[in-house]
Amino acid sequence: MRRRALVLTLVGLGVLLGAVWGVKTWRHWERHVTTDDAFVEAHVSPVSARVRGTVVEVLVRDNQQVAAGAPLVRLDPRDLEVKVLQARAALATADSRLRVAAAGVPMIDESTRSQVALGEATAAKAALGIDSARRVLQERRSRLQARRASVQAAQADVTARQADLERAALDRGRARELLERALVARQEFEYADIAFKTSAAALEAARQRLDAAHAEVAQAEAELASQEVAVAQAGRQREEADAVLRDARSRRGEVTVHSAQVASAEAQRAEAAAALREAELNLEYTTITAPIAGRVTRRTVEAGQVVQPGQPLLAVVDVDSVWVVANYKETQLAHVRPGQRAWISVDTHPGLVLRARVDSIQSGTGSRFTLLPPENASGNFVKVVQRIPVKLVLEPGQNGHALLVPGMSVVPVIELR
Numbered sequence: 001m002r003r004r005a006l007v008l009t010l011v012g013l014g015v016l017l018g019a020v021w022g023v024k025t026w027r028h029w030e031r032h033v034t035t036d037d038a039f040v041e042a043h044v045s046p047v048s049a050r051v052r053g054t055v056v057e058v059l060v061r062d063n064q065q066v067a068a069g070a071p072l073v074r075l076d077p078r079d080l081e082v083k084v085l086q087a088r089a090a091l092a093t094a095d096s097r098l099r100v101a102a103a104g105v106p107m108i109d110e111s112t113r114s115q116v117a118l119g120e121a122t123a124a125k126a127a128l129g130i131d132s133a134r135r136v137l138q139e140r141r142s143r144l145q146a147r148r149a150s151v152q153a154a155q156a157d158v159t160a161r162q163a164d165l166e167r168a169a170l171d172r173g174r175a176r177e178l179l180e181r182a183l184v185a186r187q188e189f190e191y192a193d194i195a196f197k198t199s200a201a202a203l204e205a206a207r208q209r210l211d212a213a214h215a216e217v218a219q220a221e222a223e224l225a226s227q228e229v230a231v232a233q234a235g236r237q238r239e240e241a242d243a244v245l246r247d248a249r250s251r252r253g254e255v256t257v258h259s260a261q262v263a264s265a266e267a268q269r270a271e272a273a274a275a276l277r278e279a280e281l282n283l284e285y286t287t288i289t290a291p292i293a294g295r296v297t298r299r300t301v302e303a304g305q306v307v308q309p310g311q312p313l314l315a316v317v318d319v320d321s322v323w324v325v326a327n328y329k330e331t332q333l334a335h336v337r338p339g340q341r342a343w344i345s346v347d348t349h350p351g352l353v354l355r356a357r358v359d360s361i362q363s364g365t366g367s368r369f370t371l372l373p374p375e376n377a378s379g380n381f382v383k384v385v386q387r388i389p390v391k392l393v394l395e396p397g398q399n400g401h402a403l404l405v406p407g408m409s410v411v412p413v414i415e416l417r
Contacts, residue, residue: 031415031416032413032414032415032416033328033332033333033336033413033414033416034411034412034413034414035326035327035328035329035332035387035411035412036409036411037326037327037328037387038324038325038326038327038344038392038409038410038411038412039324039325039406039407039408039409039410040322040323040324040404040405040406040407040408040410041322041323041324041325041406042317042318042319042321042322042323042405042406043292043294043317043318043321044297044315044316044317044318044406045290045291045292045294045315045316045317045318046312046314046315047072047073047288047290047291047312047313047314047315047316048309048310048311048312048313049073049075049285049288049307049308049309049310049311049313050282050285050288050309050310051075051080051282051285051286051309052306052307052308052309053075053076053077053079053080053286053306053307054075054076054304054305054306054307055073055074055075055076055301055302055303055304055305055306055307056074056075056076056303057073057074057303058072058073058299058301058302058303059071059072059073059074060072060073060296060299060314061296061299062296062297062299063295063296063297064295064296065293065294065295066290066293066294066295066296066316067290067293068290068291068292068293069289069290070289070290071287071288071289072288072289072290072296072313072314073287073288073301073313073314074286074287074288075285075286075287075288075307076286077283077286080279080282080283080286081283083279083282083283084276084279084280084283086279087272087275087276087278087279087280088276090272090275090276091269091272091273091275091276093272094265094268094269094271094272094273095269097265097268097269098262098265098266098268098269100265101258101261101262101264101265102262102265104258104261108258112248112251115248115251116245116248116249118248119241119244119245119246119247119248119249120245122241122244122245123238123241123242123244123245125241126234126237126238126240126241126242127238129234129237129238130231130234130235130237130238132234133227133230133231133233133234134231136227136230137224137227137228137230137231140220140223140224140227141224143220143223144217144220144221144223144224147213147216147217147219147220148217150213150216150217151210151213151214151216151217153213154206154209154210154212154213155210157206157209157210158203158206158207158209158210160206161199161202161203161205161206161207162203164199164202164203165196165199165200165202165203167199168192168195168196168198168199168200169196169199171192171195171196172189172192172193172195172196174192175188175189175191175192175193176189176192288313290316291316292316292318293316293318293320294316294317294318294319294320295316295317295319296314296315296316297314297315297316297317298312298314298315299313299314300312300313300314301313301314317405317406319399319402319404319405320399320402322394322399322404322405322406323359323391323392323393323394324344324356324391324392324393324394324410324412325389325390325391325392326389326390326392326410326412327366327387327388327389327390328387328388328390329385329386329387329388330365330385330386330387330388331385333361333388333390335416336358336361336390336414336416337358338358338359338360338361339357339358340357340358340414340415340416341355341356341357341414341415342355342356342357342358342392342412342413342414342415343355343356343412343413343415344356344392344394344410344411344412344413345410345411345412345413346403346404346408346409346410347408347409347410347411348403348408349403352403354394354395354398354399354404355394355395355398356392356393356394356395356398356412357392357393357395358390358391358392358414359391359392359393360390360391361388361389361390361391362388362389362390362391364388365386365387365388366386366387366388366389367386367387390414392412392414
């Protein structure tokens with residue numbers, strides 16, 4: 001009986017312990033979620049060549065720790081050094097062309113401005129000259145008309161004096177006949193003779209005045225013809241001045257042309273400077289540096305190898321900044337929120353537990369972002385619980401010795417509350 005009672009007691013105690021353990025386990029997993037589909041991730045920066053060249057030196061070993069910007073590989077720089085020299089020579093030539101073009105613009109601008117000013121002054125002077133010549137021409141026409149009127153007056157005077165002479169001749173003839181008949185005194189004849197001589201003298205004077213008037217008319221006509229020639233010359237000078245002014249104004253367009261040449265030279269200079277910068281950058285690219293601090297992995301480059309732009313040479317892994325991507329079932333994420341605490345167990349290091357926290361939950365299942373997402377084209381459908389990646393980040397100082405590296409399997413546990 002005692003033995004049976006002992007056995008029953010032991011069985012009951014075992015059942016009780018199992019129930020307590022089950023309750024505790026159930027309560028634990030009610031407040032925690034875990035998965036074994038979790039892996040360590042990190043920033044992996046591929047390093048590739050940016051220019052074509054021959055590798056002359058590899059400066060790092062596999063798994064070597066390097067700092068950001070540290071030289072990793074050197075290519076033969078001689079070809080690119082020649083291109084830099086060519087680009088510098090092209091830039092110097094472009095600078096020279098720009099200086100020549102820029103120096104010509106002010107000279108042409110000043111020269112054409114002076115020519116325009118001179119042309120305008122010449123045209124204004126020619127305009128004044130033609131106006132003055134026309135006024136003189138009008139004056140000489142008026143003078144010619146006055147001279148012609150003087151000729152007409154002198155002609156009329158000559159006619160009058162001729163009539164007076166004829167009358168005086170008749171009077172003298174009658175007086176002579178009367179004197180011969182002794183009908184008048186000799187004094188009367190002398191008076192008639194004096195009147196005849198006076199009329200003859202007056203006629204001669206009138207004729208001289210007529211000849212002088214004719215000479216003045218001829219002179220006025222000559223002066224008028226000369227002035228007409230002067231007016232025509234002034235007109236031609238005005239036309240020539242206008243033509244010179246138009247030519248000077250048209251040459252102002254050369255300033256625009258030379259300014260365009262300066263702009264073109266500036267563009268060529270900028271292009272040459274850009275080509276030089278590109279050549280210098282390509283020369284700098286012959287020294288391939290580490291994009292980030294980390295460890296060298298997947299080194300495939302060797303000295304003497306000819307590499308092409310974009311060809312992978314090695315990779316640098318940032319082991320100081322790692323995180324965990326845990327693929328939880330969608331049914332486990334009802335109460336998972338960013339900021340919740342988590343613990344991570346690492347398969348490589350049994351017994352090691354690292355503190356972490358939930359950073360974010362991916363907006364989509366893992367299968368949704370695969371290269372070929374699954375589709376149900378046949379109509380047969382079997383519901384499968386999907387997994388959603390959850391990003392867990394380590395608390396500061398948890399990976400101080402770089403215990404975690406990308407690709408490790410881990411088991412995360414998230415505390416829900």
